[in-house]
Amino acid sequence: MPTDSLIRVDGNLTESVWQRAEVAGNFIQNFPNDTMPALNRTDVRMTYDNGHLYVAVVCFDKNPEKRFIASSLRRDWEWDQNDNFTVYLDPFGDRTNGFTFNVTPLGVEREGQMFNGERVAPEWDNKWRSAVKTFPDRWQAELMIPLKSIRYRKDPDWFLMNFARHDLKNNQRTSWRRVPIAYRISALAFADTVRFATPLPNAGPNISLIPYVSGRLDDYRGEGGSRRLAGGIGFDAKIAITPSLNLDLTVNPDFSQVEVDQQVTNLERFEIFFPERRQFFLENNDLFANLGFEQSRPFFSRRIGIGRDTNTGVIVQNPILYGARLSGKIDKNWRIGLLNTQTARQNSRGITPQNYTVGIVQRQVFTRSNVVGFFVNRDGEGASPTASRYTRVAGAEFNLLTDDNRWSGKVWGHKAFRSDLEGKPLESAAHGLFLNYTSRNLTLEWAHEYIGAHYNINDVGFVARRGQWGFFPQAQYTFYPENNRWLVSHGPQLETTLYRDLTGKLLDRELFYGYNFALKNTMEFGGGYYNLFTYLFFPFDPTNLGGEKLPASTNYRQRGGFWFINSDRRKLLTLQAEGWTGGFFNGRNTNAQAVLNYRFQPYGSFGISAEHNNIRLPEPYNSARLWLIGPRLDLTFSRKLFWTTFVQFNNQTNNTLLNTRLQWRYAPVSDLFVVYQENYFPSSFASKNRALVIKLSYWLNV
Secondary structure: EOOOOOOOOOOOOHHHHHOOOOOOOOOOOEEEOOOEOOOOOOEEEEOOOOEEEEEEEEOOOOOOOOOOOOOOOOOOHHHOOOOEEEEEOOOOOOOOOOOEEEOOOOEEEEEEEEEEEOOEEEOOOOOOOOEEEEEEEEEEEEEEEEEEOOOOOOOOOEEEEEEEEEEHHOOOOEEHHHHHHHHOOOOHOEEEEEEEEOOOOOOOOOOOEEEEEEEEEEOOOOHHOOOEEEEEEEEHHHHEEEOOEEEEEEOOOOOOOOOOOOOOOOOOOOOOOOOHHHHHHHHHHHHHHOOOOEEEEEHHHHHOEEEOOOOOOEEEEEEEEEEEEEEOOOOEEEEEEEEEEOOOOOOHHOOEEEEEEEEEEEEEEOOOOOEEEEEEEEEEEOOOOOOOEEEEEEEEEEEEEOOOEEEEEEEEEEEEEEEOOOOOOOOEEEEEEEEEOOOOEEEEEEEEEOOOOOOOOOOOOOEEOOOOEOOOOOOOEEEOOOOOOOOOEEEEEEEEEEEOOOOOOOOEEEEEEEEEEEEEEEEEEEEEEEEEEEEEEEEEOOOOOOOOOOOOOEEEEEEEEEEEEEEOOOEEEEEEEEEEEEEEOEEEEEEEEEEEEOOOOEEEEEEEEEEEEEEOOOOOOEEEEEEEHHHHHHEOOOOOOOEEEEEEEEOOOOEEEEEEEEEEEEEEEEEEEEEEEEEOOOOOOOOEEEHHHHHHHHOOOO
């Protein structure tokens, strides 16, 4: 029902409309038992006016002597590590895309875009408000969601919605509409219709400008370079073309505030995939980033804004001059995504400007499935950093998602076009198929892919291996014992990876047999056995330290065991640990990884992560003890002021990294960042290079 009076968002719920509004209650468990009512009662009410959607929730608490679990006061927290209340919105009713808004008992907010029926991208940011009040027997909240912040069809008189509560201190996930335990509680397949007494009004024009100014000091004198001081100015803009279609613009974007990728121990023969973190590329990112499979993406936005310094051969950042992205819904059945960016020229480094264009059309078919067509183009100006002046990729995909969430999958075919690929139609193509079946107890999965030998797209996409067939079947069975005081579930799982070349020759085989346990106190543990076969089709040093390489055309059989354990995550002190030991190429390796974390809630946490590899190979090949150690401090002085610092010592890369970042959110979605980063030689702690960045941005609604 619409409100007939002004709602003061203070968490008190004293307005008369809350007394008259219908109550969504009787929450039922999703975990640990999806047939039982919630231990703690949750009541939800909703109303709206010309500009906002309001949600009020009362979360009752039968055991207030137990403190709420709160990782910190930082926005965009991890859902499963905090007590919280969540709203899931599907404005178009396609049960595939939507929005989520969350709040903790401490009043800390989180929002995200939903895609693929249940996945949430928490990187999405928008303006909304909430307030929380706590009492001895409950906590309650008011959420005010501007209609301008969400995308919806014209004159809607209903949304699909679900409400969820994560009662972590009692290890329960509950929801208004029942979601079976085998599925994520965010699954929109189980959302229900919420009707409005009158259609929601058109949200009207929605234009936001986010200008920024920045300053940066770089010091490369430890590497024989110089010191450079530079400033920057630019802006982002968000323009709602329609209530469901958004145009994003960026001019001279600056991503210096984005947390640096953390170092990893690299024992792989192939390029490692790091996810996109830059804000401009994240909204509606499922349209652009989920094409193909994770190991074979036809478009990978992190390729934009890098270039190879022809003087040193090193990959370096190259400024983006501008970018434009049009994305969203045309109607219930059609989504589109258009992206264009232009990078700069750096004559001193031999880096030429590049233009990237991506076009995607998605058409919903059946109830929740869709068909996708796309085109990716990189076009260089003048000399290109690759053998071809341009790279183009086109393809089509079918994504399957059934009404009951039991079946999901996709089938795709892609083709690369370059001037050096003419006359090679199959060698420059790729294909994949994925099919998943999930029931209460059984999960079965089949996936395979074909990657042509000349599918050369790594200047616009990400392909780990070419000229191969890959097969990835998996199976898992989960038992849910009844009336067990300590055990939630247990069961076996099998994971298989097979790679063969285009003649059928076996290149890699990985078999993992495991058994896992989940306890009612949130603890998890398990272990298993692995059996590997590896054929080297190029020389390789397994330590990646530049030593003697194992020769090409040799193969290795490796066997061993693996284990993992995660302690009760409700405790202030938590431990996550895993490892494996056994055969490693022509020798052995013992690997152990652990993260020990202490939470001094709600003001943050201190943790230490460590990974050790004890690699023993016969002479003349490298043996090595590899260490990656990193303390991390997260402080949240308030809901507006955050400080994060981490250090990483990595003897594989002979580097120690320091990164510290201060963020002050002085106004809604408006920030001041101060970021300092330095790389050292581990033996002497002499500086290699350092950088100091100050950036100020402001979100302005026009």
